Amino acid sequence: SYELTQPPSVSVSPGQTATITCSGDELPKQYVYWYQQKTGQAPVLVIYKDKERPSGIPERFSGSTSGTVVTLTISGVQAEDEADYYCHSPDSSGTWGFGGGTKVTVL
């Protein structure tokens, strides 16, 4: 399956900035999507096409890309942002993969 690599965990104090990276060989050619999953809940899309925010997602969530690495940034982290975050993108054959997930802990 398509491999996307994320750091296992990120810890951040309230009001600070959390940065989550995702790397993969196909990322320069494919869009990346980011999902937030809180404990016991289904995932929620927070970023689509690398940097676009769906309706209803706070402006503190943003996405960027640079070569084989894409980044999800949460500016001014709030306690409610504590969750697992997954990047999601297809490879050239159309098979989609998820990153391993990054647990964001708000200290």
Place this chain on the structure above:
Amino acid sequence: EVQLVQSGAEVKKPGESLKVSCRGSGYNFATHWIGWVRQKPGKGLEWMGIIFPGDSDARYSPSFQGQVSFSVDKSINTAYLEWSSLRASDTAKYYCASITSTLFTAFDFWGQGTLVTVSS
């Protein structure tokens, strides 16, 4: 409002068969891809594949090809995930998710998940 409602939790024995369902509402079910995602206990998300209800065109992840099968019943807006012979390693929560947006091609709505437990 788009909604995906999945069938309830299942407890099965190894070797048994199982079919779980996902009913969509609030959108044109037949014209939007719907897919399945596995999440083992305490682990991450795994993309299993997608199916287009209009013509039942199914695309499987290589990791799941031959292990499960997808089907749909357009008349009742329902997608199915099926196993012919379960293994203990199939124990997981399974989510269905749809691609309803015209802006992108990733899952934008998700079901609540179906927990499948396989144990002797």
